[in-house]
Amino acid sequence: MKTVFWLAALAAAPAAAAPAPSLQEILxxxxxxxxxxVDPARTLYMELSGGRVVIELAPxxxxxxxxxxxxxxxxxxxxxxxxxxxxxxxxAQWSQPDEAKPLGEATKTLKxxxxxxxxxxxxxxxxxxxxxxxxxxGFTDGFPAARDPKTRATWLTHCYGMxxxxxxxxxxxGGGTELYAVIGQAPRQLDRNVTLVGRVLSGMELLSxxxxxxxxxxxxxxxxxxxxxxSVRLAADLPADQRLEIxxxxxxxxxxxxxxxxxRFRQDAWYKVPAGHIDVCNVAxxxxxxxxxx
Amino acid sequence: MKTVFWLAALAAAPAAAAPAPSLQEILxxxxxxxxxxVDPARTLYMELSGGRVVIELAPxxxxxxxxxxxxxxxxxxxxxxxxxxxxxxxxAQWSQPDEAKPLGEATKTLKxxxxxxxxxxxxxxxxxxxxxxxxxxGFTDGFPAARDPKTRATWLTHCYGMxxxxxxxxxxxGGGTELYAVIGQAPRQLDRNVTLVGRVLSGMELLSxxxxxxxxxxxxxxxxxxxxxxSVRLAADLPADQRLEIxxxxxxxxxxxxxxxxxRFRQDAWYKVPAGHIDVCNVAxxxxxxxxxx
Numbered sequence: 001m002k003t004v005f006w007l008a009a010l011a012a013a014p015a016a017a018a019p020a021p022s023l024q025e026i027l028x029x030x031x032x033x034x035x036x037x038v039d040p041a042r043t044l045y046m047e048l049s050g051g052r053v054v055i056e057l058a059p060x061x062x063x064x065x066x067x068x069x070x071x072x073x074x075x076x077x078x079x080x081x082x083x084x085x086x087x088x089x090x091x092a093q094w095s096q097p098d099e100a101k102p103l104g105e106a107t108k109t110l111k112x113x114x115x116x117x118x119x120x121x122x123x124x125x126x127x128x129x130x131x132x133x134x135x136x137x138g139f140t141d142g143f144p145a146a147r148d149p150k151t152r153a154t155w156l157t158h159c160y161g162m163x164x165x166x167x168x169x170x171x172x173x174g175g176g177t178e179l180y181a182v183i184g185q186a187p188r189q190l191d192r193n194v195t196l197v198g199r200v201l202s203g204m205e206l207l208s209x210x211x212x213x214x215x216x217x218x219x220x221x222x223x224x225x226x227x228x229x230x231s232v233r234l235a236a237d238l239p240a241d242q243r244l245e246i247x248x249x250x251x252x253x254x255x256x257x258x259x260x261x262x263x264r265f266r267q268d269a270w271y272k273v274p275a276g277h278i279d280v281c282n283v284a285x286x287x288x289x290x291x292x293x294x
Numbered sequence: 295m296k297t298v299f300w301l302a303a304l305a306a307a308p309a310a311a312a313p314a315p316s317l318q319e320i321l322x323x324x325x326x327x328x329x330x331x332v333d334p335a336r337t338l339y340m341e342l343s344g345g346r347v348v349i350e351l352a353p354x355x356x357x358x359x360x361x362x363x364x365x366x367x368x369x370x371x372x373x374x375x376x377x378x379x380x381x382x383x384x385x386a387q388w389s390q391p392d393e394a395k396p397l398g399e400a401t402k403t404l405k406x407x408x409x410x411x412x413x414x415x416x417x418x419x420x421x422x423x424x425x426x427x428x429x430x431x432g433f434t435d436g437f438p439a440a441r442d443p444k445t446r447a448t449w450l451t452h453c454y455g456m457x458x459x460x461x462x463x464x465x466x467x468g469g470g471t472e473l474y475a476v477i478g479q480a481p482r483q484l485d486r487n488v489t490l491v492g493r494v495l496s497g498m499e500l501l502s503x504x505x506x507x508x509x510x511x512x513x514x515x516x517x518x519x520x521x522x523x524x525s526v527r528l529a530a531d532l533p534a535d536q537r538l539e540i541x542x543x544x545x546x547x548x549x550x551x552x553x554x555x556x557x558r559f560r561q562d563a564w565y566k567v568p569a570g571h572i573d574v575c576n577v578a579x580x581x582x583x584x585x586x587x588x
Contacts, residue, residue: 088499089454114566130424132573160383160479169563184502185454185480185576189560189569205382205506208478212499266483269463272408275483279426282479 020267026258027249027286034253035288036142038201038246040235042066044073045244046203047230048083053203054244054289055163058196060141061156062113065165065197068106069176073232075104077177082226083210087218089184092207093166094229095177103177110175112167113195115153122154125251127260129277133157133188137280139251143199144280146191156196159186159281161204164196183208186281201246201287244291251285259286314561320552321543321580328547329582330436332495332540334529336360338367339538340497341524342377347497348538348583349457352490354435355450356407359459359491362400363470367526369398371471376520377504381512383478386501387460388523389471397471404469406461407489409447416448419545421554423571427451427482431574433545437493438574440485450490453480453575455498458490477502480575495540495581538585545579553580 021029042057059066072078077096085093118124124147126138134146137157144157156162163181167174174195181200200207215221235243249256260283265274315323336351353360366372371390379387412418418441420432428440431451438451450456457475461468468489475494494501509515529537543550557577559568 086503088502129426131426132423133569133571171566184478186573188573188576189557189565191569192567193565208382209380209503209505211503263483271483271487272465273486275427275485277427279480279482282482 020262020265021258022268023259023262026255026262030249030253030255034250034255035247036250038248038287040238040243042198043201043235043244043246044069044198044232045235045238046078046232048203048206049228049230050206051203053206054201054246055198056142056201056246056248057198058141058143058156061116061143061145061154062165062195062197064110065113065174065176065195068110069165069179069197070234071104071106072176073234074237075102075106076231077101077103077106078229078232081229081232083207083229084213084226085180085217085219086183086210086213086227088212090182090187090218091180092183092210093178093180095166095179097226106176108175108177109173110195112171112174114171114192115155117152118147118154123252124154125256127278127280127283129264129279131280133191139256139280139283139285142248142251142285144283146280153192155192157186157280158182158188158190158194158196159199160184161200162196163198163200164190164194167194181207186279188281201248202289242292244289247288249286256285259283314556314559315552316562317553317556320549320556324543324547324549328544328549329541330544332542332581334532334537336492337495337529337538337540338363338492338526339529339532340372340526342497342500343522343524344500345497347500348495348540349492350436350495350540350542351492352435352437352450355410355437355439355448356459356489356491358404359407359468359470359489362404363459363473363491364528365398365400366470367528368531369396369400370525371395371397371400372523372526375523375526377501377523378507378520379474379511379513380477380504380507380521382506384476384481384512385474386477386504387472387474389460389473391520400470402469402471403467404489406465406468408465408486409449411446412441412448417546418448419550421572421574421577423558423573425574427485433550433574433577433579436542436545436579438577440574447486449486451480451574452476452482452484452488452490453493454478455494456490457492457494458484458488461488475501480573482575495542496583536586538583541582543580550579553577 044055046053057066081096083094131137136147165174166178213220338349340347351360375390377388425431430441459468460472507514558572
């Protein structure tokens with residue numbers, strides 16, 4: 001198979017070797033088994049007036065928060081919610097302004113899930129380059145993650161598009177009623193300080209291009225209007241013919257390894273000096289979405 | 295002086311020592327000599343309908359591009375220009391749609407200024423943490439920069455808000471008629487591949503919150519309207535009473551060292567685990583702007 005041939009060629013002669021496949025060619029030749037179907041039971045559709053934001057939840061890292069968010073969604077907690085904070089180069093944050101809104105089977109706060117202990121069997125595809133913040137970075141189940149081999153702790157990293165559960169000063173004061181997405185340079189100082197619960201698979205521009213808020217911390221204030229969220233639904237709760245078909249490249253696949261290599265050593269006509277390195281937050285996990293529009 | 299006392303205390307007992315000064319306290323106690331006046335002869339005011347973007351040029355790194363951009367500005371080349379590209383998590387780019395617009399004493403293209411050789415006397419304040427992309431990172435003249443001690447090359451890094459000169463495939467095909475600003479995760483793979491010419495000191499949100507373009511590479515297409523740039527002026531060319539007073543914290547000052555320490559070890563009540571590290575693109579150089587509005 002061509003993909004295998006390429007990968008063998010890459011392994012034998014990395015860096016500036018003869019014509020390397022383009023990113024598109026790599027993806028076009030990926031065997032179907034290198035793509036996974038994103039589980040509708042961990043996929044949220046958040047509807048804004050401007051369109052739909054699709055979020056994949058990360059139960060591997062934050063099982064309790066994910067279960068709680070799903071309970072909130074099933075209680076329609078986020079219907080008529082709003083994006084209330086838009087801080088430049090930092091986060092877009094949303095919540096339910098109606099404080100009396102029922103939580104359904106969810107709770108307001110949960111014990112923090114900042115890190116998890118990993119086992120030998122925990123999937124992890126490491127990146128080869130040093131990271132400023134962690135001993136090791138890479139991917140677990142499609143999500144950017146870091147590890148500390150000394151403590152055997154692993155955690156999700158605050159890359160562009162990652163979604164977290166806001167909290168107050170108490171570590172256990174979050175739970176998913178306030179969520180945020182990273183819209184700028186990865187604020188990695190937040191790693192291990194907030195529970196990350198997933199990532200935006202599509203629609204990031206709907207969150208990143210909103211007017212910035214001018215209250216403290218970028219909250220909208222005065223005449224600035226929060227942006228309405230019509231509804232948030234779990235894909236699995238919709239009839240099958242209303243669900244999107246979402247495929248994400250498996251981060252433990254040979255094709256993903258080829259993608260990472262391609263991004264470390266850009267070889268198109270424009271680049272003069274391939275970086276030869278890559279940051280975990282500069283690797284976009286390829287996603288293909290088809291199906292009915294919102 | 296209190297600042298000196300604090301710095302001595304920090305040096306003696308870093309990390310989680312007793313009550314550390316807040317970022318605001320550090321800045322409030324900075325001696326005036328730790329601030330520099332940003333030179334009006336290297337400051338651009340770019341006027342959009344939504345407000346003003348202030349850019350500091352970097353002649354230390356790109357003397358020829360900076361001189362060329364100043365010549366373009368003096369020819370009013372960017373008056374009635376437009377932001378023509380807005381690619382999510384990447385760049386906002388602007389240019390002059392009128393191809394017949396006179397260049398004044400400027401030229402369309404210039405030899406690339408991707409890197410410079412540094413000397414012993416070249417100022418550089420290194421950061422202590424490893425960087426994914428470069429052997430060393432830190433600050434030179436207020437700008438985020440990287441170094442390779444083997445080749446004695448130094449270059450500016452593509453952090454949020456950095457401004458560069460777009461080019462075609464030929465390395466020497468840029469010159470400053472097409473400029474861009476980074477609006478997302480630092481695209482460090484561009485380092486040493488494009489000539490960076492400066493950074494945005496204020497008004498980033500005017501560039502980062504624009505609607506994303508849906509043509510190739512995020513160019514606006516079809517019914518999507520480029521965003522008008524009314525004018526770009528060099529601060530030094532304006533009467534003194536129309537100039538902003540801009541102070542930037544000197545990156546070779548003791549106060550800046552304290553700021554970096556504060557950002558590496560966050561100690562306010564919210565943080566539970568200080569990162570203990572910082573990426574060059576996560577250090578915001580403090581800037582104070584006063585004076586007449588646009």
